[in-house]
Amino acid sequence: MAGSELTNIKSPRVKAVRRLTKRAFRDRDRSFLAEGPQAVREALALEGVVVELFATAEAEQRHADIVATAAAAGLAVHRASGEVMAELAQTVTPQGLLAVCRFVHVPLEGAVTADARLVAVLAHVRDPGNAGTVLRTADAAGADAVVFTDASVDPYNGKCVRASAGSLFHLPVTTGAPVAQAVQRLKDAGLRVLAADGAGKQTLDDVDLSGPTAWIFGNEAWGLPAEILSLADEVVRVPIYGRAESLNLATAAAVCLYASARSQRAGSPSPAPRLP
Secondary structure (H helix, E strand, O other), X not given: OOOOOEOOOOOHHHHHHHHHHXXXXXXXXXXXXXXXXXXXXXXXXXXXXXXXEEEOHHHHHHOHHHHHHHHHOOOEEEEEOHHHHHHHOOOOOOOOEEEEEEOOEOOHHHHOOOOOOEEEEEOOOOOXXXXXXXXXXXXXXXXXXXXEOOOOOOOOOHHHHHHHOOHXXXXXXXXXXXXXXXXXXXXXXXXXXXXXXXXXXXXOOOOOOOOOEEEEEOEOOOEOOHHHHOOOOEEEEOOOOOOOOXXXXXXXXXXXXXXXXXXXXXXXXXXXXXXX
């Protein structure tokens, strides 16, 4: 461990890390916080991403492998008191491990290439928990990239990072592009762009999902505005077979992404699976 235990929540070191909970400081420093053993472990797997690690004495023993990996990489590992960890962490019950990480942003042109077959686009998505869950789902479905458009939540928001459960470090994530620019890039790369929206005339059961596809997912409360729907090649709705009024964003995204993943892996056009 580097130096003595950090115990003063007002120390310059603690204040410097704590400010990364605010987007303005994250953008300025191009750094963010990854909290908990899962996120820290995945961040350490990428060379040059983790800048320094903070661990409580208990976490140092419980997750000795993670601490050893950080130390072997030549990173500063600071022992933090429970009070300091509570100050730095953004959870009610901190898990005792927190890493300062560099942004893993990939430019739009690098994230969406001619080889891409499945991409998730978040347009005006504001809830970080939903956004992180969609990122995690996209990773699980084998997506090639996730695009956070300019009006969407910051993927480096603490809640988003936690909800992604390490997937932020698994696939290219690009941020900041206007929706129209992102859609044009997707089309130039040969992907068919589908907008997931309850207003769609086509359902998942009707469309061929076997080719390269990008899905646009909209705001949790009001969905996708007309100007974004008009950019898509098709507007597709998830069929509701029961009496539910609708599906929430993360669930709808999971259904759409897995429908595409299944059709693409089948090797030929086939209808998407029906919901139970």
